[in-house]
Amino acid sequence: MSSDQTLINFNAGTSVPDTEANGPNGQSIAEWRQKRGIHPSQQIRTVRLVHMRYQHPDLKSISTFLHDFGMRSVKETEDRVWFRGYGVDQYVYYAQKGPKKFLGGTFEVETYDDLVKASKLNGAGPIQSLDDAPGGGSLVTAFDPEGIPINFIHGQEPAKTGKMPERLVVNYETDKPRKRRFQRFDEGPAAVHKLGHYGLCVRNFTEQLDWYTRNFNFVPTDLLYVRDENNIDQNVAVFAHIDRGNDFVDHHTIFLSKAQTSHVHHCSFEIHDFDTQQLGHQWLAGKGYKSVWGVGRHILGSQIFDYWWDTTGNMIEHYADGDLVNQDTPIGHLPAGNESLAVWGPEVPQAFLD
Numbered sequence: 001m002s003s004d005q006t007l008i009n010f011n012a013g014t015s016v017p018d019t020e021a022n023g024p025n026g027q028s029i030a031e032w033r034q035k036r037g038i039h040p041s042q043q044i045r046t047v048r049l050v051h052m053r054y055q056h057p058d059l060k061s062i063s064t065f066l067h068d069f070g071m072r073s074v075k076e077t078e079d080r081v082w083f084r085g086y087g088v089d090q091y092v093y094y095a096q097k098g099p100k101k102f103l104g105g106t107f108e109v110e111t112y113d114d115l116v117k118a119s120k121l122n123g124a125g126p127i128q129s130l131d132d133a134p135g136g137g138s139l140v141t142a143f144d145p146e147g148i149p150i151n152f153i154h155g156q157e158p159a160k161t162g163k164m165p166e167r168l169v170v171n172y173e174t175d176k177p178r179k180r181r182f183q184r185f186d187e188g189p190a191a192v193h194k195l196g197h198y199g200l201c202v203r204n205f206t207e208q209l210d211w212y213t214r215n216f217n218f219v220p221t222d223l224l225y226v227r228d229e230n231n232i233d234q235n236v237a238v239f240a241h242i243d244r245g246n247d248f249v250d251h252h253t254i255f256l257s258k259a260q261t262s263h264v265h266h267c268s269f270e271i272h273d274f275d276t277q278q279l280g281h282q283w284l285a286g287k288g289y290k291s292v293w294g295v296g297r298h299i300l301g302s303q304i305f306d307y308w309w310d311t312t313g314n315m316i317e318h319y320a321d322g323d324l325v326n327q328d329t330p331i332g333h334l335p336a337g338n339e340s341l342a343v344w345g346p347e348v349p350q351a352f353l354d
Helices: 029-036 059-069 112-119 205-215 274-286
Strands: 046-056 072-076 080-084 093-097 101-109 138-143 149-154 194-202 218-227 233-242 254-258 263-270 291-298 304-309 315-320 332-335 342-344
Touching: 029 205, 029 218, 046 059, 046 149, 046 194, 046 233, 059 072, 059 080, 059 093, 059 274, 093 101, 101 112, 101 138, 101 263, 112 138, 112 149, 194 205, 205 218, 205 233, 205 254, 274 291, 274 304, 274 315, 291 315
Parallel strands: 046 093, 101 149, 194 254, 218 332, 263 315
Antiparallel strands: 046 101, 072 080, 080 093, 138 149, 194 263, 218 233, 233 254, 291 304, 291 342, 304 315
């Protein structure tokens, strides 16, 4: 047999349309909402995810870790620290002193009236003025049916963006635009651009999915199911994004997964590119921090990832090269399983699944 007749299945990558990637069972957002009686006009309208809030027993050690992770502190007091990236957010991470505790992700909302709506949710706190925080603004903390906090902010002044990393020119086998220019890198942390998403483990998945998608403009990008003993598909996880109509947004901003206990799983911050990620991974490993999983590439969302334990025992992720979606992206319905987590990278550890 001649060489041109030999069939070899080499690996290959391709960028496919969302209608193809989400398979034949894709469903429109409008249809999904209609079946559940969800009315967008009644929802609290979020714009984007802006910062995480955590409580740590040792602010010094967590501050050192977050600097090594790629953030910088912009304001410090005896019992609080605010950290920022190089994007438009005044801060992407807020830490306060105290026993280990998750204080929730924080979403910017469209109007002050949305804050008022949030304050009227069952168990929500009052509207607080953030006079001492960078950029100011007002904040409401609400709680989902399992007691997990979620925050909403309005009126914060945007920050000036920092210097953007250079977009490297890449040479391919038949397209080589980089001529007489050599790739060189500086060692150091992987600078954080912005907060991308966070994940929650929940006991009653159906109730939690309904609460998050009914009260706020969160919609599924992908729903994952398992088949029960009656051969009926039961949803057990969701990647959900913020519905901003025709505007493109990250593949997911919040992730819910059925579990034995309710807790935060991880939070995730965007960085520049693959080289930045590898160098940041190398930097953290050299400092003796504990890797959870990575570097690898997810299937759903497509992100290149690496997960770490912070010094308090919370999981935190870098990601790069994530997918974008909008209102025309069909909702995917896919089987759940470890094999759907990554296309390449180390084998998924049990610690990530707990």
